[in-house]
Each structure stands twice: as C-alpha cells, then as structure tokens.
Amino acid sequence: MNLLEGSVGVEDLVLLEPLEQEPLLKNLQLRYESKEIYTYIGNVLISVNPYQQLPIYGPEFIAKYQDYTFYELKPHIYALANVAYQSLRDRDRDQCILITGESGAGKTEASKLVMSYVAAVCGKGEQVNSVKEQLLQSNPVLEAFGNAKTIRNNNSSRFGKYMDVEFDFKGSPLGGVITNYLLEKSRVVKQLKGERNFHIFYQLLAGADAHLLTALKLERDTSGYAYLNQKVSRVDGMDDAANFKAVQSAMTVIGFSEEEIQRVLEVTALVLKLGNVELADEFQANGVSASSIRDGKGIQEIGEMVGLNSEELEKALCSRTMKTAKEKVVTALNVIQAQYARDALAKNIYSRLFNWIVNRINESIKVGVGEKKKVMGVLDIYGFEILEVRELHPITCLGPAPVTCHVSSCQGIPWTKVDYFDNGIICNLIEHNQRGILAMLDEECLRPGVVSDSTFLAKLNQLFSKHDHYESKVTQNAQRQYDHTMGLSCFRICHYAGKVTYNVNSFIDKNNDLLFRDLSQAMWKAQHPLLRSLFPEGDPKQASLKRPPTAGAQFKSSVAILMKNLYSKNPNYIRCIKPNEHQQRGQFSWDLVAIQTQYLGLLENVRVRRAGYAYRQRYEPFLERYRLLSRSTWPRWNGGDREGVEKVLGDLNLSSEVAFGKTKIFIRSPRTLFFLEEQRRLRLQQLATLIQKVYRGWRCRTHYQLMRKSQILISSWFRGTMQKQRYEKMKASAVLIQAFVRGWKARKNYRKYFRSGAALTLANFIYMSMTQKFLLGLKNNLPSTNILDRTWPAAPYRYFHTANQELQKLFYHWKCKRFRDRLSLKQVEILKEKLCASELFKDKKASYPQSVPIPFHGDYIGLQGNPKLQKLKGGAEGPILMAETVKKVNRGNGKTSSRTLLLTKGHVILIDTKSSQARTVIALDNVAGVSVTSFKDGLFSLHLSEISSVGSKGDFLLVSEHLIELLTKMYQAVLDATQKQLPVTVTEKFSLKFKENRVDVKVIQGPEGGKNGKLSCKKKGSRCLEVTV
C-alpha cells in the first residue's frame, strides 16, 4: 500500500520531509483545511479541534476501524482506541490514554470518543450494557458540576479527570474508578469577564420545575444571585434546561436515588444562596471592626433548608474561634474577613459536593473485589490556559509525558542519540521534595512569623537565583535584563516549550485553603445528612489541632499516585491542538498552533520516533505470539526463542526491519508490528476457519449420520408398518372372501333345508311326479300301432301340451317306421306306385279315391294265356308293365274303337284287339304329356312330341278303365326311361293334334259323371270336339 496515496499531506508526521517546524505546521494546516483533523506521529495521535461536527463518527466508522489495523485506514481516534482496546484484550496489557492539550483543544471530546468507541466494541449483554451505560452517563453529571463556560471553551473542564475502566478477561467492562483533580473552586464565587459559573447552577435555575424551585427556595432569574455572573447567563448552543433533565436522568441511570438527587440539588442551591448573604460592618465598643449579616432572611432560609440554627451560622460566619492547647479565644471578623469566610465556605461546600458526587459514582461503578481485571485509563486533564500571568491553580508538570528513548545499549544495538528536552529539570524545579517551588510554598505557609506572598517570592528568588529555568524581576535585575512584561509580584518558569509567568498573589492563601473550623463545625451540626457528611472534621470528637495538608501537598501526592498508575500501563497519546482562539471552524491560526506544537514537543516526538525502535519485546512472548506465522515454528518449535523469532521474521522477509538484541527483539517501525499483527489476524482467521471447517465437517457428518440412521429407522418402521397394514388389509379381505365363500357354500349346502327352497323342491317334485304320472299313463294307454290310427290321448295338463304333441309326432313316426320296416319289397313297390298315384291325382281327379284300395294288377287281359300278345311285347324290354284294353276315340268322327294297350319299359304299344296286330308303337321318350279330366271318367289324351314319326299322325285320345294305374305306371316308366317327369295335366279343355290340325276338346260331365265309362263325342265344327262323360 502506498502510504501517501490519496492522503492529504502526510498522514504520519514521521514521513514528513524536511522535518522542521514549518512543514509540520503546513502539513497540519493542509490537513485541517481538508477536514482531516487527525494525524499520526507513529502511534501518537494529533487531533486538531474542528469546531464542527464531522461525519466521521458513529457506528459505521466504529465498525470499520474495528476491522482494520492501525495503518490501513485514515488516522482516526477510533484507530488509536482500537489499538489500545485490542492490546488490552488480546495482550492482556493495561492501557492508559493520555489526552493533553490547550483548553478548548478537544480533550474532553476526545475522551468521550474513546469511551464511546470502547463501549461500542466491547462485549454485549444486559449486565455489560448497564455497566457501559453507567460509565457513559457519568460524563454529563461530572460535566454539569465540573465544567463551565470560559472565554476559551464554552464547555471547559474545570477539574482534572482520570477514569479507569476495568474489563474482564473477555474484554467486557466490569466497572471503573474515576479520580478527579483540583476542581477550580474559585469559580464558585468569582468568574472572569465573559465566563460563567459551573453549568449546574444555570441548569438548575433553567430546568427545575416550579415545584422544585420552591422547594429549594430559588428564583428562576439568574440575575438574583451574586455568585452568578450577571452578564453571561446563557451559552450559545447550550440548552441548560434540557441539560438539567439529562443530568437528572443520568444520575438515575448511575444509581443515585431520588433522595440523593434532591440532596445534591439542595446543597447546590445552598451555595447559590450563600452568595446572597450580605455582610455589613458592625461597630464594636472596643473599636475593633466587626461584621454582621445585613439581611437575616437569606440566612434564615439557608438555616431552614439544611436544618441549621441561623444564629449559629451567623456566628460562624462573622467570628473566629482560636483554640490552643490551653485556651479558646473568639475574635470578631471584619467585613472583608467575613466575606472571605463566606466565600471559603461556599467554595468548600461546592468542591466537597463535587468530590462526594465522584465518590458516589465510583460506588455505583466499582468492581467487586477479587475479579481479575484489565484496566484502561483515560486521562483528561484540564487544559493549560495561555495566560499572561498564571495563578497557583494550574501549576502542573503533567504536560507532555517525557518521551522515553532509553534503548538499552546493553542489548547490543547501535542507537542514535536524539536531543530532546528533558522535562525532569522543570519537574524538579516545581516538585522537588525539599527544594521545589511547591515545597517552598508549603514551608512558607507553615513558618511562624509574618508570612505573605512577597516573602514567598523573595524566598524563591533567593533559592533559584542561579536556576536556568527560573526568572523574576529580581533575577533579571541581577543579570541586568530589562523586561517590562515581568511584574514585580511575578516569577517565570522556562518550560521547554516556552516561558510561563506566575503571579504569586494569594499563593499563600490558596495553598492554605483554610476553612475556619467554626464553619466546618457549624456545617457538621446541620440536619441535612449530605451537607453534614461533607464536613467530617466539624465533628468535635475528631477535631485535631493538626493542620490539614496544603493544596500543593495534596495535589503533589495525588499527582504522584497518578504518575505511578500511568507508568504501570501502556501509554497511548492523544495530543489535542486548538486551531484558533475564537472557537471558529476552518480557522487555522498559525501562531497559536505553532506554540502548541512547541510545548507539546511534536517535532521532538517525530525525531525520536524516527530514530528509535518503536517496539521491543522479549523473545519468548514475541515468539509465542507470532510463531503461528511460520511453518517452521508452527505448530511446534523445538529451538531457542531467539532462533524461533529469527525464523519467523526471516520467513516474512522482515529481518531488515528489526534488530535482534540479547534478550529482546527491536522493531523499528510500528508499521512492521501492525503488519505482523495483521498477518497474525489473518492466520488466526485461517486457523479458526480450519478448526471451524473440521468442526463443522464433523458436526455435519455426525448430524448426517444421525439423520441417515434416523431416516433408515423411520423408513424401516414406515415400511414395516405399511406392509403390516397391507397384510392386515389383505388378510381381512381374504378372511372376508373366505367367509363369503364359506357362507355361500354352506348356504348352498343348506339351501335345500331352507324353507324358501321347499316350495320349489315341492313344486319340482310335484312336477316330476306329474310328469312321471303323465308319461306312465301314456305308456299304459298308448294307442294302437295301426298307422292309420291317429288317435292320441290328450295331455292331462296344458303345460304338457307341446311335449304331448311332440310325443304324438314321435309315436306316429315311430309307428310309420315300424310299419315301413315290416313291408316286403313287393309291398314297397306297390306302395311306391300308390304313392306316385297319390302325388299325381290326389285331390285332382274324382276317380282317384276309388282307386286307392284297389291293388294294381297290371295285367288285365290275361297276358299269360295269350302267346300272341306275349310275342308282341318284344323280348328285350322286360316284363310288360301294363296290359289293358282301352278305347280309342277317333278324332275324326268321335267313334270309339277297342285297342289293347301294352306299356313296356320303353314303349306304349297300341294293338288292334281283333287282329292282335300292333297298330301304334310309341317310344316313351316321344310322349310329351298326358291330359286328364277331373271327373270320374277314364278319358285321357296322350300328347306326342311333334318331331316323332308317330306324332305326325297326331295325339291319341283314349279311354281306360284303369286310368289311375295306367298313368301312374306310364309316369314311372317315362321317369325311368328318360329321367324326365311326364307332365300330367288335369283339365277339361285341351287341344289335340290331328293331322297337322289342332282339335280343341271340351269335356263335359254327364249325368253319371263318367262312372260307367261311357262317353259320347260331338263334333262341333272341324276343329272342335265336345266330349260328354
């Protein structure tokens, strides 16, 4: 990272070139004008008061600075606070933050920023938060009672404050201790032009409600109080009323009870009222001037408020009791003395009240004994005021803490000597136990004889006449110097940064800080518990003649304690600089800053920082802290500490940045240290990640395994249960089906036993028996087997009707078959002929029924006895089928002539009866058809086919007595011979062929119906023949 990149000027004055006053100031100015109020000198922070709210504070910035190391971000007070806090938490080193600077330079603000940062980054939790709240809320209370408007600072701290915040091993705050130094109590009774008394007085008058004001016997108007500066009662931008509320609530948060708050306010009011007690001259008979209270009302009210006899109070104010071992002398005080006594009382009450408040806060925030703790101290000492002439009050030597540069040469490291101002000379001058200015002051106070400020100055002049850093009119005169700025009652101390002139006026008084015992005793007698407790020395039992320690002595001892305390801690410095005298933003007063940089010794600071080693530590803890940065030393290192450190730094290429002492490692630049810290932080993160990784892996794995096991268990149970349920269902179904089947089977078996089935069974039975009876009856009553007998018993019930008919048919067929089976072949032949006759003539010819019972003889002429005819029949054609005598009707005249007709298998032969000569032989295949009448006659015509030779003669009209037999046999013969059916026409009108003509024959039935075989023919024209039969 390039340090100078994007920065305004240099962020660290160590990098300043050339290293002189002017560039240093220029750099500060440049940065200030760009609102960069913070600058480093190494790890020392310079803060220039911006006199405006800059957007560089708050939670985001806190978060940012928490995450980065010192040099990674712009210089910031948070960075310093972070370093201090982390060092405290991680390295277990107590810290102190020393904030110095001019009044109004921003020390108190800086301390608040540090506190708020630490509060934000340290642990959390209900307990911790309440501790934090108490620590933070101590500020408004202490500021109300200890801060005041001065011409330099509207909120100037008029007391020194050192606050120890105590943490547990985790870095969470446990509580704290506040130490206060030298409240500027003179302010209670007198303020400079343009200044105010302590804030609380104004806050009380502005913020208290009417009820409280009455209770405290106060008026709201500030002009009514002698102790309050009449000219300045308000401060711009400061809301006294609101602040009063804030103070009240802060006190509640810290743990003050309602009553305690009330008491505190009462004492505060008391101080105000005391200022209004006017004293007047009183004439005394012995001529000694005395004093008394002018208006009794005020003192009366005070008396009432604190439960004190007003006369006693008056006595205490206006007289003084001198007590020696033997006697007690009461002297009256003159007005001046009485006023002094009154003011001293007011100042004492107020400063003791302030101490009490600090102690009360400490009680609330104190940490239980035995808890192991780390401490961070924040020192906000009140500022120097660059005054022409100083009073005793701010003589301190807490200025810039001496910059230590004692690089032990015993470590064997070459070092550069830097000339720097050794503050020890000044410290000695002021603080030396026997010969210091403070010691002289104490001595002067205790010395018998006439003591005054001028005798004190004379003593100093005498003692320090040769001292390089001491000047006064007397020493100047001795050296023949002329200096009109040096007053007669002044002396001057030449601090390394500049000369400071002190006026010895009332040094003795202030150092004595005397409160007449009468007053403390009077206060102790008050009913008011708080007031009373502020004056324990007023208790006559505890009264001692020993002088209380002087202010100087007290201060010296408290500073000594503080110094010891600070030296035991790791210091962090904040140097506050005030850019101008007007509390104006943006103004950079070169001269003013120049003075401040001088007495803050910034230039020397830079020089020392540049030359020396910023950091040193013994090898062992160093190695312990950083060995994780090298693979050789981590996780185990078996070598010596120094070798280990060398290894680590070698691996990081830092060997050139450091020097190796005999027992310690020296690091030149804080940057190296921060680099190491950063590397360590990263490495720790890596290691933490590793641990986390392994742990998370393990956790996830075990969790997974557990889940898997559970899953398997659950699924096995689930499957088991599912299968069980399925099985149960199947089983239930099977059982159900079984039950149904068994039931069905059982019912089937038992159905016969069912009453409902009985009817059917009975009906069946009855039906069967009826059928049986019917059939048996039938069997026994069968009709005769005569086929002509068609009788059949009727069915006894209608439902047998069809069966009965069928049986009848069966029986009849059977009867016929049996009949047929019994027939001989001949009979069969006869029957066949009869059948043929029936088919031809039944219901057609009237003579047919008579022919039925008469058997066919075939031979009606006695063929056996007639050899002539036998000859005729021709041998080859077999037996003659029919031989009969027929009448032939002459077609010409109608006369009949007898002819013998022979029917053979192939021919019809007509023979002249007389001559037994065959007249006509007709082949059967020439016979085209036969016509008969429907009457009982024997007339028939034989139609011949026209192409035949016989046919040419024409058709024959014949009469036969056995017409039925003849035509039947002819039909069969034609069928046998030609496989054709002979057409037999039953008709009364037919036509005959006759010599190429056709003759129509009309048959008429005669009276006998042709029965007798006679017929007469009547010719009607040539073509018509009427036959009557």
Ligand SMILES: Nc1ncnc2c1ncn2[C@@H]1O[C@H](COP(=O)(O)OP(=O)(O)OP(=O)(O)O)[C@@H](O)[C@H]1O
């Ligand atoms: N960082 C800051 N940001 C904004 N304003 C600031 C800052 N520091 C100081 N101030 C302003 O300067 C004023 C004086 O600061 P502060 O009271 O801290 O001075 P001081 O050094 O404590 O003076 P004193 O010695 O008189 O107590 C504050 O009231 C505030 O207005």
Ligand SMILES: [Mg+2]
């Ligand atoms: Mg302050």
